[in-house]
Amino acid sequence: MGKVDQSSIRAARELRVVFSRLRRRLRAVAAADDLTPSQTAVLLRLFKDGPTSTSQLAGAERVRPQSMAATVAALDRHGLIDRTPDPDDGRRQLIGLTNVGRRRAESDRKVREEWLVRAMQDRYTEDERQVINDALTLLGRLDE
Numbered sequence: 001m002g003k004v005d006q007s008s009i010r011a012a013r014e015l016r017v018v019f020s021r022l023r024r025r026l027r028a029v030a031a032a033d034d035l036t037p038s039q040t041a042v043l044l045r046l047f048k049d050g051p052t053s054t055s056q057l058a059g060a061e062r063v064r065p066q067s068m069a070a071t072v073a074a075l076d077r078h079g080l081i082d083r084t085p086d087p088d089d090g091r092r093q094l095i096g097l098t099n100v101g102r103r104r105a106e107s108d109r110k111v112r113e114e115w116l117v118r119a120m121q122d123r124y125t126e127d128e129r130q131v132i133n134d135a136l137t138l139l140g141r142l143d144e
Contacts, residue, residue: 015139029115030108034078038063038071040108043080043097047105051096053086080104 027037035043042057049060058068072095075081080101086092097105120129 026112026116030111036071036074038067039074039078042068042071043075043101043105044108046081046095046097047102047109051084051094053092054095057095075101 027040030040038061041061045057045060046052052060054068054072055065057072058065061068063071072081076083080098081095082098083093083095086094120132124132
């Protein structure tokens with residue numbers, strides 16, 4: 001890596017800090033007492049991405065397969081997930097949401113979105129929100 005501008009270093013640090021804080025805040029907004037943050041994250045991932053294997057969930061959440069197995073077991077005890085045979089590999093099971101799990105994830109997502117919309121409305125002017133939207137467009141290039 002060649003010479004890195006100080007503005008790039010500062011932007012990277014600040015972005016990571018802001019996103020981490022916002023992620024924690026959004027988790028806290030919708031967090032019910034009966035689920036841990038990691039359980040909630042898996043619930044929302046299944047809602048967004050659909051059924052998948054435990055190993056794929058572990059990779060997506062960047063945790064060990066054993067940790068994911070414990071998280072999935074807890075979601076199962078709450079009646080939020082179901083397991084079905086993988087049509088491509090009968091030795092594996094796909095983890096998906098039950099109707100209760102889907103409603104729970106949808107409710108959590110809605111609560112988070114409503115909080116974020118209200119916070120944007122209350123804390124920023126229209127011009128500031130436009131700056132945020134422009135910045136988000138630029139930030140979208142990070143994963144291209």
